[in-house]
Amino acid sequence: MKDLSILFENKDCLVINKPAGLAVQGGEGIKTSLDSLLAENYDPRPLLVHRLDRDTSGVILVAKNKEAAARFSSYFAERSQGSQIRKLYLGICSKTPQPSSGVIRLPLEIKGKTKESETRYRLVSENPGIPCSLLELELGSGRMHQIRRHLAQINCPILGDDKYGDFGLNKTLHKSIGLKRLLLHASRLIIPEEGIDITAPLPEYFAPFSLTLAGVFSHDT
Template identity: 40%
Template structure:
């Protein structure tokens, strides 16, 4: 017999500080997990959802102290995969507004697209008492380094504004194939997102794409490789990987835009993932406006491969 799920009773939810400022539709989707989005919008349009006794549009932003009436809703029964608690994360900075995690490589920042869970789900599992934990930005699964998580909605809103206005300084270290010659170079190439015939997300340089700006600085160079610092002035998907590959300098170990025969050789030499690390963040604290400057050294696997290069490759000073 098919399981039709369970029907919830009428609920009355008091909006706390963590949910203040959130749109009512997003609030309901988080509250009613397992309910299709179309149904959430139907109960909003029909007026079955009330705030402080009155009807509201789906764009209404909640205020602290609001009372939300949620009508009975049937929720599909399904077994959610258990999120493992995992090893506690390396927390580089924390206060009551935000925290910064030094994300390990190989872990997605959130579940979805075939990934049952990510860093944010594990972090919530590790901190069941936390009322609000939301990603401020993202890192690719194979990228390690600094990632900001908001602990208050007010902090999330301000940090999103800073990101959009380019006021968060994000710097990465990467190893690329080839001899990068310029001490500093600006790359301003528009980036266009598309899907492959297999349905995979990709990005390419295209004049119809969105503006993108990377500042590349040379840190060290060998005969076959260069160690670069890349400052992101915009935050487009795969920006560093596509900008550098387009210039003929693919990232070592990049399985989407890289030099695939070289990647196999690098694996034999000990580099088993993409060489990209978010090493530095500078931003204004979202609530106090104090300057925050954080850094995370290269993880052992990347630092170890650089040590191999120093022993096997001739340093290029020219």
């Protein structure tokens, strides 16, 4: 498929490894989006059922028909109401959260309303030389920019985050090792109801941070 990496496909869905910088939907100032690329390559065009931030890379699922779209959309909408769906991310943040694993339960304001929000995290490895740490993160709710906002709230922002991050550190790392992108990656999507368990490899631009990634994608997470 032109310009997109397909991780999995069946009669009902496509799972794509979205590159950072590609918007999911079109809009003002956006010439190319995931939605437009799907329209160019498929007839009928697959349907969006969830989102990833433009600057976040990794796993995103689209449905091939309206019936599948309704089914998959219900999984994402109901993940706090009994659905077994899991969305896991890898992120490199400044510092190391304390404790090294836990749950961030902090409300977030969404369109003027305060919403309860939950992000689970686990330390994978540290790089004290920068210093930074690699975290595995899992959404317990689905608020806009939730992971980025939660980590910023506990003073461990994602590196490369130009909205909620440590701007001084980002600038220093840009000059010293070429940090140019948000270091947040949607690494794994699990939908037991559909027998789907898909991982996406980390982009190469994570490599300069020299973190030990062995076991990150193990299926006993």
